[in-house]
Amino acid sequence: MKYTINEIAKLCNVGKSTVSRVLNKDPKVRSETREKVQRVIDRLGFQPNRSARAMRAGREPVVGVIVSKLDSGSESQTLRAILQALQVEHITPLIVESRFQAEQVRHHFQLFRKRQVNAVILFGFFPLPLEIVREWQGPLVVIARTYPNINSIYYNDEQAITCLMSELYRQGHRRIAYLGIEDSDETTGKLRTQSYLQFCRSHHILPNLTLVELSAESAYRHCAELFTQPVDALVCATGRLALGAFKFSQQSGKVFQMAYVGYNEPLQYMLPNALSFDFGYYQAGLKAVELLMRQLQGESLTEHHLISVEQS
Amino acid sequence: MKYTINEIAKLCNVGKSTVSRVLNKDPKVRSETREKVQRVIDRLGFQPNRSARAMRAGREPVVGVIVSKLDSGSESQTLRAILQALQVEHITPLIVESRFQAEQVRHHFQLFRKRQVNAVILFGFFPLPLEIVREWQGPLVVIARTYPNINSIYYNDEQAITCLMSELYRQGHRRIAYLGIEDSDETTGKLRTQSYLQFCRSHHILPNLTLVELSAESAYRHCAELFTQPVDALVCATGRLALGAFKFSQQSGKVFQMAYVGYNEPLQYMLPNALSFDFGYYQAGLKAVELLMRQLQGESLTEHHLISVEQS
DNA sequence: CTGAAAGCGCTAACAC
């Protein structure tokens, strides 16, 4: 049932090192011998023992992946890409959830050290203090946030908002409101808000915005504030907020064109006409793994990769 | 930076087996010695090499987890539990997606064999032929579906439907429609449909049902068929279908009490008054790991575990 | 080109 390199060697009447060479595609094996050995390997379905190989190699490649929430549309897209890319590289992913809590991240780092994780991919879909991120010594790629000297894949917040605004403007909307995140969140919050204000300024639109917490409920509760004035269209900083706004529109009967940043399947289904800006989450995952691989291969340069793909 | 048991031994002036004993909490070590060794271990942050241990043990515990879709509310809940439970057992999970395709499952099984996965947890949230499931030789737990001689965690379909129906009935609804899955799906389909019909019969309700495919879109398209008659309340076989029905209610302006089986965060948020029957997905995950552990420990009995917890 | 032999870091007999 479970063969070892030794048994294969005996069956082939060769030394085990030859079998090893065949397994590792060492060119200096006579093709005749190679085929003989390969045939036996195939016939028996022999698989070299992973642990033994790992031990010999001195390290087993394991990448820790910290997502913020498993059931999040945008993150799942990225995670899917990461999983696939890592599989190709024969790297084992270790997935954990931060649930948007920096403290959890710290905790996971500890676990990773214990489990001898070589590298980490961290989803930063929420404000995360630099000093916590710094706690990870070793290869690291952060997604959706940037820090000095730390590799990252981040999204073009300005482009996302500007793009949505332009489209709404093109459609003829002029009273465009904005539901955003508080400035304490540098990227999803501050940056996007500023882009909104910037666009308003350059297009002579009177800003009408409210900043809330990153939850549908908070968005829902504060949405009414925007509608003390007439509103044609509403831009939401995230899909989560858009869900709250959608509920508001249901309850209040207000009709407006919806636009949001992110990928949210149920919302996309319920509101097919809404504008959504997908950053290219899948691409981001692939890129993250690529960056990580480079770090693992010793290149220690820092890169900040901008991902931006428009959709819908 | 990276120590071995040998170095620790030298630093402590003990043999490496003593260090090993300390690591493995072998009782027959003088507490004095133990402390001395432990102190050094702690000070240096020494972590025994996983691969070496795994090799020695002859097997590295890896459990393959086949979910149908990463971003599914119900499954994420279960997956979360599985991840946590496996972590406690120091078992590495290998997560892959089936995307509701039996062929993918077969493919993943192959991968698992290559990667020397010891056991599998399979999410069966869709019809899956027995012969495919059989392809996995070895410890296996199937969630949400049962097969002869295969360990499983399954849900009490009858109870779920009956429970929702009873509650609707209690609330005074009499014209209760049902949106279900076709009979080709044994559990989510046939079983639930029958439970609906059963309830109708025993409570003298005129059945009003439509069977559709397992997608929101299909539900949405066929929903109108139910409303050729007056409807007070609607029971949906799954959260996905409920999403389609919700859209229908939006578009058609029909008002009715909604009820569905499953856990769906956005829906729960949008329709807080809807009745939902949560099977206890988290519990199911814990149970799945427990069953698997027993198999790994050699008990080869088959168990079919019924999970049922009511909520909302 | 191929085989013999020496370990990788750890655990488990087996001695003392």
Add this chain to the structure above:
DNA sequence: GTGTTAGCGCTTTCAG
């Protein structure tokens, strides 16, 4: 109680 020793399955010199 504790040290010594023999491998687990594999890769990698080092000789032939």
